[in-house]
Amino acid sequence: MREKVNARGLSVGFYSETCPSVEAIVHETTAKFVFRAPSLAPALLRMHFHDCFVRGCDGSVLLNSTANNRAERDSFPNQSLRGFQVIDAVKSAVEKKCPGRVSCADIIALVARDAVSLVKGPRWKxxxxxxxxxxxxxSEALANLPPPSFNVTQLIASFAAKGLSVKDLAVLSGGHTIGVSHCFSFSNRLYNFTGKKDVDPSMDPNSQSFDVDYYTLVRKRRGLLQSDAALLNDNATSAYVDLHATASGKSSFFQDFAASMVRMGQIGVLTGTTGQIRNICSVVN
Structure with a gap:
């Protein structure tokens, strides 16, 4: 039976009758990729975020461009996305067992959850x-995805526009703990911060890479992205950083992250008879 239907029409156990093995299939297939290449875990988490912030969590980030349309995945913010082959493999495996039942949007959400848990992160329903x-x-990706150069006021506004709180911003930023970044996302902080070939003065000169202790690094001014460092410039986000930069506060982060991921996964969802269940994730039926 389905559990706990929420106001947005989503429910835990939605496929309990139509495709009861879907979560096992997703986990097994995702694990094969992540165990071979753990760096795919943050990439798959990022894909879910990039999908949900543009038109809602509807799998639109997976669609290929056509002769008449340049799709989200080919926009500048998404040109560094990785992991499409994982989604395709999962979709293929699910289709063999339950043809035409499980959406690509749901697959992205499940793959992101499993990718995080496979690298010793939290697991949530x-x-x-x-x-x-x-x-x-x-064009919608450019308009909706917050760039790494955003200050904290801009970040708060971007998240609020999607129905997410300041706490969600602080929590979901913690997803950077398992990621890496491309040079173009932070090079301005190193080489030309104010246009005078200078370094961002708020950046610790010893910061060279991320570590698993994200909040500790941010507190030490070693956040790689400008948007990471920006968390220190708001009372609420800075307080969250302070709490989780110490051992006493770390126990709640997994729980907070799971709750924020569930909220993010509800942004602008299509349910009922709206949209479709794509046969292939990269093209509409």
Whole structure:
């Protein structure tokens, strides 16, 4: 039976009758990739975020561009996305068992959860029942995805526009603990911060890479992205950083992260008879 249907029409156990083995299939397939290449874990988490912030969590980030349309995945913010082959492999495995039942949008949400848990992160129950969108435009990715150069005021506004709180911002930023970054995302902090070939003065000169202790690094001014460092410039986000930069506060982070991921996964979902269940995630039916 389905559990706990929420106001947005999603429920834990949505496929309990139509595809009861879906979560096992997703986990097994995702594990094969992540165990071979652990760096895919943050990439798959990032893909879920990039999907949900543009048109909602509808799988639109997976659609290929066409002759008449440049899709989200080819926009500048998404050109560094990785892991599409994982989604395709999971979708193929699910289709063999349950053809036409499970949406690509739900698969992204499940894969992101499993990828995090496979690298010793939290595991949470994912409300399911999303359907896939038919529209994907590169211009909307540019307009909706917060760039790494955003200050804390801009970040708060960006998250608020999606129904996410300041706490969600602080918590979800912690996902950077398992990631790496491309040079273009932070090079301005190193070489030309104010246009005078200078270094961002708020950046610790000993910071060279991320560590698993994200909040400790941010507190020490070693956050790699400008948006990481920005968390120190708001009372609420700075307080969250302070709490989780110490051993006494770390026990609550997994629980907070799981709750924020569930909230993020509800942004703008299509349910019921809206959208479709794509047969192949990269093209509309």
């Amino acid at each position: 994912v409300p399911l029942g999303r359907r896939d969108g038919n529209v994907s435009m590169a």
